[in-house]
Amino acid sequence: MDAAADDDRPDRPDRPVTVKCLVWDLDNTLWQGTLLEDGEVALADEVRKVVIELDSRGILQSVSSKNDHDHAWARLEALGVAEYFVLPEIGWGTKSEAVRRIADRLNFAHSTIAFIDDQPAELAEVAFHLPEVRGYPAERVLALPDLPEFTPATSTVDSRRRRAMYQAGFRREAERAEATGPDEEFLRSLGMVMRVGRATDEELSRVEELTLRTSQMNATGVHYSDARLRSLLADPHHEVLVVTLTDRFGPHGAVGVLLLARHPGMWHLKLLATSCRVVSYGAGAALLNWLADAAAGAGAHLVADFRATDRNRMMEIAYRFAGFDDHSCACAAALTGGAESRAAAANGLQRLHLVPEPRPAPTTMRREAPVLFT
């Protein structure tokens, strides 16, 4: 799984697709002047403000420039803005190929990529080969933050540090690619810490973002609204949990959400969504093992809602691997008979069952989690 493979849907059906990465030309677009001809170039304060503002909204920014790479990058560093640009493409190839490589590396749909350049010929070249990429002439640079496609519906903790998360991700993947020896050894070297915590008001917006974005690893394909989850925060029979993962490279951000309901002798896992970008780090398995261990400690069986969609096969594998099966058990009686349950069954909802036993802590990460339903 590459970064954010599941991350290409519009935030809301009635909104324009939000730009997730803006690719900048440099000469006479980001800065005034032509580096190779003028030697000196200037970055206007207003343009610098646009870069910083888009960054704070969680919009990634990159570069496609026909220049000498080292020369141009040194200039960006001297101007104090190099850190804002990920996966810069500075060289002599075509811009459409550069933009395509950036989109591929980020695993973003072309419709979520924007490109800004002062040269009509470059805009036309990109538009011809990548018709879904949004092109903007350089004279519109100061207007970008006011456009709806550059105004994400929600701003969350994770969107404000999205660039840092991607930059950490690139360093992490590079190191993983170079690592020799067993993968478990590499995973141990990361110093991963998984934190499971009760959702707070602020985190609920991250939860909603996560359930919207993680269609591949959403167990039911059901979207729980912010309001619905918020109403459960104070309910002693429900736990709304957010999972975050960090390691020595930096934060992965919020990577999972669980909605759990307590019944006599049984915990009902109504929602489990995990970000597919952390599956290869063992986060999903660690989470299910933690839950099984906690339920075993409380003497409760586990029942997990699962609905097969065309995108969540990996989630079913995670459940089966953790020991969930299709056996019917008396503990699920509390869930049958109601109108909600009949509607769920008609909707193709399966209920997977586990009689949990204590499980050992993971060897590849440290785990911090609350005692549930206390």
Ligand SMILES: [Zn+2]
């Ligand atoms: Zn049972």
